[in-house]
Amino acid sequence: MDTINGRYFRNVLGHFPTSVVAITTTDADQRPQGLVVGTFMSVSLEPPLVSFLVDSSSTTLRTIRAAGRFCGNSLAGNQERLSRRLAARGTDRFEGVTWKASPLGNPVLDGIVAWVDCSLEQVVEIGDHFLVVGRVRHLRVESKRTPLLFFRGGYGDYLSTTTLVLDRLVGW
Numbered sequence: 001m002d003t004i005n006g007r008y009f010r011n012v013l014g015h016f017p018t019s020v021v022a023i024t025t026t027d028a029d030q031r032p033q034g035l036v037v038g039t040f041m042s043v044s045l046e047p048p049l050v051s052f053l054v055d056s057s058s059t060t061l062r063t064i065r066a067a068g069r070f071c072g073n074s075l076a077g078n079q080e081r082l083s084r085r086l087a088a089r090g091t092d093r094f095e096g097v098t099w100k101a102s103p104l105g106n107p108v109l110d111g112i113v114a115w116v117d118c119s120l121e122q123v124v125e126i127g128d129h130f131l132v133v134g135r136v137r138h139l140r141v142e143s144k145r146t147p148l149l150f151f152r153g154g155y156g157d158y159l160s161t162t163t164l165v166l167d168r169l170v171g172w
């Protein structure tokens, strides 16, 4: 087996495009908290579960565990600045960010594509990350905006090459 160099690992894996999802929650004082992940995915339909991976050093994970809930916000193609802000360290990430509360009380950010409101189901340690599994309680498509994508260390907007088949399912 090859010894895997960390930089090389990140470089090659950076060639697998990801979504850009803001995971949000609130702390004990009801202040918004969150981070950006590229690892958000659907896990199960019965029961309805989603998940994301978070670094073991994450400060937001502690808040999510305490709150017992989080919301996955699918960022829109024109929200690169918002993504940078919500991925930054050592700043108040939510300063100037507008949002409304989800049914569970998690921040739903203005201008996003869709959101999934979850109660915390399970946290599993895997390697140097935790797999955070949420049980979906409420979910909604907010707009027809195209989603923000991440690829080779940079952001991009989605460009469809087929008919958007899901439009019919959400009743646009």
Ligand SMILES: Cc1cc2nc3c(=O)[nH]c(=O)nc-3n(C[C@H](O)[C@H](O)[C@H](O)COP(=O)(O)O)c2cc1C
Pocket: 020, 034, 035, 036, 037, 038, 039, 040, 052, 053, 054, 055, 057, 058, 059, 060, 061, 083, 086, 087, 088, 089, 150
């Ligand atoms: C596009 C993008 C995708 C990211 N994906 C993840 C991820 O899946 N898991 C993770 O832990 N951090 C991810 N990060 C990094 C976190 O957003 C960043 O390290 C943040 O400061 C962590 O905050 P925390 O310490 O509050 O958890 C990503 C950053 C960007 C810009």
